[in-house]
Amino acid sequence: MSNSKSPLRIFEGHQNFRLRIVLATLSGIPIKLEKIRSNDLNPGLKDYEVSFLRLIETVTNGSTIEISYTGTTLIYRPGIIYGGSYTHQCPNSKPVGYFIEPMLYLAPFSKKKFSLLFKGITASHKDAGIDVLKWGMLPVLEKFGVRECALHTLKRGSPPLGGGEVHLVVDSLIAQPITMHELETPIISSIRGVAYSTRVSPSLVNRMIDGAQKVLKDVGCTVNITADVWRGENSGKSPGWGITLLAEMKKNWCLFSECIGDAGDVPEDIGAKAAYHLLEEISRSTAIGRGQLPLAIVFMVIGKEDIGRLRINKNQIDENFIHLLRDIKKIFGTEVYLKPVNDPESDDFIATVKGVGFTNANKKIA
Amino acid sequence: LNVNINRKRKWDIGKLIYMENVSAEDCIKRWRNEDVDDEEGGDSDSDDSNEEDFFKKKDENSSKESNPKQTIDLEQFVPYFDTFEKLAAKWSSVDLIKNRFIRSAVERK
Structure with a gap:
C-alpha cells in the first residue's frame, strides 16, 4: 500500500x-x-x-x-x-x-x-x-x-x-x-538438464547433450539430460536451440546454467559451454547461485523480525551484490551483515539479516 | 594460504558495502587488494577513525571519476563468465570441486 x-x-x-x-x-x-x-x-x-x-x-x-x-x-x-x-x-x-x-x-x-x-x-x-x-x-x-x-x-x-x-x-x-537458515554448502546429488530446439533439426539437441555429457562425465554423480524438440505451431516463429543444466543438491537446493545457440555455433560447443558454466557456478556458489541470490536476500529482508542467515561464497560478493544491498538499505533501511565462517579452510561468509517485519497487506496474521 | 590472504586484507567488506562515497567497483577492488599496497598485514576492521577518514577523502575523487562509467549491466540475469577457452582449460579436470559431488552408486560399489 x-x-x-x-x-x-x-x-x-x-x-x-x-x-x-x-x-x-x-x-x-x-x-x-x-x-x-x-x-x-x-x-x-x-x-x-x-x-x-x-x-x-x-x-x-x-x-x-x-x-x-x-x-x-x-x-x-x-x-x-x-x-x-x-x-x-x-x-x-x-x-x-x-x-x-x-x-x-x-x-x-x-x-x-x-x-x-x-x-x-x-x-x-x-x-x-x-x-x-x-x-x-x-x-x-x-x-x-x-x-x-x-x-x-x-x-x-x-x-x-x-x-x-x-x-x-x-x-x-x-x-x-x-x-x-542455511549455513552449509549442500552436496550435489545429481545433474539434470534439458536441451531444446525449435524449428531446427532434432539432431542438434542430441549433439548438445553429447557435448555437455563429455565435460560432466567425471563429476561422479548421475547426469541426465533430456531432449525437448518442439515442432509445428508450438515452436514459435524462429529457429533456435539451447540447453539448461541443473545441479541438484541435498535439501532441494539447485544451481543452474544455460546457453543458447546462434547461427554458426557448433552444438557440441554450446553443450560443453553450458557444462563449463555450471562447473564454474558450482565453484563460485554455496547453496545458492548468483542468479538466485537477489531473490533470496530480498525475501530474507522482508521476512519477519527474526535473524535470517545464508552462507554465501566469497566470489558472490561482486558489484551487483553491492548495488543490491545498497538499494535495499535505501528503501528498507536495513543492512546485511557479512561475517566470515568459522572455518580456516573456507572463504565463505554468512550473510545475516534481520527481517523488516513486512506483512502482506492483503493478509491478516493471527 | 588462506590465513595469509586474510592477514593481507585491510578492508572489511561489510563496512565497504555501505560506504556510499566508494563506488561498487572500488569496493571490490579494495577488498581484493587490487589497488592497495599492503605489506604490513594487520586486520581490516581497524576502528581507527583517522585512517578511515583518510581513505574516505581519497575516495571522493576517485569515486566521482568511476561512477559515470558504470560498465556492468545490473539487469543481466546470466552472470559473467570467462571465455570458452579459459573455462575449458580450467575444467579439464573437476578435481577442484570434486568434494561438492556425491559419489555415484556405481563408483561406490
Whole structure:
C-alpha cells in the first residue's frame, strides 16, 4: 500500500531498474529515478522498461507512474499488489524471463492469485530462460514458504521473432516469508538438464547433450539430460536451440546454467559451454547461485523480525551484490551483515539479516 | 594460504558495502587488494577513525571519476563468465570441486 507520508527515495540511472520498482512496491515507498540514460544518444526509458511498468500497473491497484517528457525521470508511487489473470505481450527486445523474474518477488504477496500469460521470446543470452526460472528460481521461493507456484511452457519462441507463450501461476499467497537458515554448502546429488530446439533439426539437441555429457562425465554423480524438440505451431516463429543444466543438491537446493545457440555455433560447443558454466557456478556458489541470490536476500529482508542467515561464497560478493544491498538499505533501511565462517579452510561468509517485519497487506496474521 | 590472504586484507567488506562515497567497483577492488599496497598485514576492521577518514577523502575523487562509467549491466540475469577457452582449460579436470559431488552408486560399489 502506498505510504504517502514516506519521502521519495531518489535513485540515479537505469541500473537495477526492475529491482528498484519491485522493492518500492513491496515496501510501499515511492521512488524517483533520475538521469535515466541521460547521456545516451537515445535517452530515457527503453521500450521493454515501459512494458515492464505497464505490467506493474496491471498487477497492482492504485499505483501511479509519472514519466518526464524525455523519459529520463520517473516517479513511481506504488499501490497494493492485486494479482489476477492477465496476458502480457512482451516486446521482442527482451525475453519473457525479464518480466517473469520480478513477478516472482511480488506474486506471493498479492490479494488475488497470479495467473499471468506472457507472450514473446522465451530464451536469450542475458536474461533468465524459462527452464531456469522453472527449475532454478521456483525452488528458492519454496524455501520461503511459496509452494504452489508453477510455470507452464505452452509454446517456445526463439529470438528474434519469438512467438512463445508461458503461463505463470502463483496460488500460494503468504503473509510473510519464512526465515532462512542455511549455513552449509549442500552436496550435489545429481545433474539434470534439458536441451531444446525449435524449428531446427532434432539432431542438434542430441549433439548438445553429447557435448555437455563429455565435460560432466567425471563429476561422479548421475547426469541426465533430456531432449525437448518442439515442432509445428508450438515452436514459435524462429529457429533456435539451447540447453539448461541443473545441479541438484541435498535439501532441494539447485544451481543452474544455460546457453543458447546462434547461427554458426557448433552444438557440441554450446553443450560443453553450458557444462563449463555450471562447473564454474558450482565453484563460485554455496547453496545458492548468483542468479538466485537477489531473490533470496530480498525475501530474507522482508521476512519477519527474526535473524535470517545464508552462507554465501566469497566470489558472490561482486558489484551487483553491492548495488543490491545498497538499494535495499535505501528503501528498507536495513543492512546485511557479512561475517566470515568459522572455518580456516573456507572463504565463505554468512550473510545475516534481520527481517523488516513486512506483512502482506492483503493478509491478516493471527 | 588462506590465513595469509586474510592477514593481507585491510578492508572489511561489510563496512565497504555501505560506504556510499566508494563506488561498487572500488569496493571490490579494495577488498581484493587490487589497488592497495599492503605489506604490513594487520586486520581490516581497524576502528581507527583517522585512517578511515583518510581513505574516505581519497575516495571522493576517485569515486566521482568511476561512477559515470558504470560498465556492468545490473539487469543481466546470466552472470559473467570467462571465455570458452579459459573455462575449458580450467575444467579439464573437476578435481577442484570434486568434494561438492556425491559419489555415484556405481563408483561406490
